Amino acid sequence: MYPDKNPETDQNLCGDACGTMPPCAPLAVPYVPFQQTGSKRYAQQDALQNGTLFPGLNLPFHAKSQAVKALGGPLAELQALEFVLNELGLYLDTHQDDKEAFTLYQQYAALEKQARAAYEAANGPLTQSATANAKSWSAWLGDSWPWNYQEGGDK
Amino acid sequence: MFFYEKKLQYPVKIANCNPKLASYIISQYGGPDGELGASLRYLSQRYAMPYPELKGLLTDIGTEELGHLEMIGAIVHQLTRNLSEDQIREGGFAPYFVDHTTGVYPTAASGSPWNAAGIGVKGDVICDLTEDMAAEPKARVTYDNILRLSDDPDVSDVIRFLREREIVHFQRFGEAVRLAKEKMDQKNVYFTNPAFDKSR
Numbered sequence: 408m409y410p411d412k413n414p415e416t417d418q419n420l421c422g423d424a425c426g427t428m429p430p431c432a433p434l435a436v437p438y439v440p441f442q443q444t445g446s447k448r449y450a451q452q453d454a455l456q457n458g459t460l461f462p463g464l465n466l467p468f469h470a471k472s473q474a475v476k477a478l479g480g481p482l483a484e485l486q487a488l489e490f491v492l493n494e495l496g497l498y499l500d501t502h503q504d505d506k507e508a509f510t511l512y513q514q515y516a517a518l519e520k521q522a523r524a525a526y527e528a529a530n531g532p533l534t535q536s537a538t539a540n541a542k543s544w545s546a547w548l549g550d551s552w553p554w555n556y557q558e559g560g561d562k
Numbered sequence: 563m564f565f566y567e568k569k570l571q572y573p574v575k576i577a578n579c580n581p582k583l584a585s586y587i588i589s590q591y592g593g594p595d596g597e598l599g600a601s602l603r604y605l606s607q608r609y610a611m612p613y614p615e616l617k618g619l620l621t622d623i624g625t626e627e628l629g630h631l632e633m634i635g636a637i638v639h640q641l642t643r644n645l646s647e648d649q650i651r652e653g654g655f656a657p658y659f660v661d662h663t664t665g666v667y668p669t670a671a672s673g674s675p676w677n678a679a680g681i682g683v684k685g686d687v688i689c690d691l692t693e694d695m696a697a698e699p700k701a702r703v704t705y706d707n708i709l710r711l712s713d714d715p716d717v718s719d720v721i722r723f724l725r726e727r728e729i730v731h732f733q734r735f736g737e738a739v740r741l742a743k744e745k746m747d748q749k750n751v752y753f754t755n756p757a758f759d760k761s762r
């Protein structure tokens with residue numbers, strides 16, 4: 408099972424931005440190095456800003472490398488936590504035996520639950536079903552649609 | 563099934579309108595390598611995929627792409643808010659305007675409406691995953707090109723995020739090919755197509 412386990416290879420010899428490859432591989436099939444377990448990670452806000460949880464996969468384009476914008480507003484923390492869950496979820500899809508990553512997923516899921524409850528209590532429901540906790544259905548219909556410029560709606 | 567979440571994956575807050583830039587960025591809504599095609603490609607490939615973890619990966623990336631589609635729609639919408647008559651005529655936006663006003667319509671920047679010919683669902687494990695490995699860099703290059711053309715830091719910031727997601731997805735699809743290959747004929751992965759030849 409991947410990632411490749413080669414007892415003769417010291418994992419530390421392979422840097423964080425590198426992955427494992429089989430020593431010998433059949434022809435005529437594409438190969439991408441497997442991301443190693445225990446890869447370095449960003450904190451959630453940095454992960455969201457960089458578009459990946461993993462520094463080893465952060466490969467920016469040279470043009471327009473303006474300073475990364477600081478994300479703010481009441482949604483930013485929830486978005487960051489959900490981003491980490493999404494990113495870890497994709498990682499776990501191809502690394503389902505990585506127990507450490509799954510434990511991390513569980514920890515972030517608990518944080519996300521808290522952040523979602525706090526956001527919805529202050530700003531209204533994010534889903535139809537959460538609208539059951541609101542005073543009326545208008546909480547779902549409020550003009551906080553996310554494509555509006557202002558978070559929480561154009562006022 | 564799907565439920566809607568009333569928020570974006572990454573914030574889109576564009577201060578200034580810029581119809582010219584919108585007329586390029588619309589390509590990632592409905593162009594050949596855009597987010598609509600990406601989501602439909604992965605979500606449609608799931609049915610023939612025989613391996614549970616790769617059904618999961620196609621589901622999870624396909625769902626994320628729907629979130630990216632919404633972000634691109636938000637960018638185009640915000641770049642075309644409250645346009646003056648002069649702004650409508652500026653920068654080549656008029657042809658789009660005459661057909662769609664400032665509605666968000668799935669079309670390529672070059673004018674062709676969204677077309678399923680830009681995506682592949684072949685019903686073959688290696689073929690579909692290789693298609694996906696090619697699709698992610700094509701979207702990434704489109705974002706590279708938008709970054710070259712963008713003169714608005716608010717827009718570039720979001721495009722930079724979306725571009726990086728393409729790189730992560732490429733990595734996962736590459737890993738997916740290797741996971742699939744492990745379950746296939748070790749001497750010749752092309753001996754059968756496990757998406758179709760169930761009994762072999």
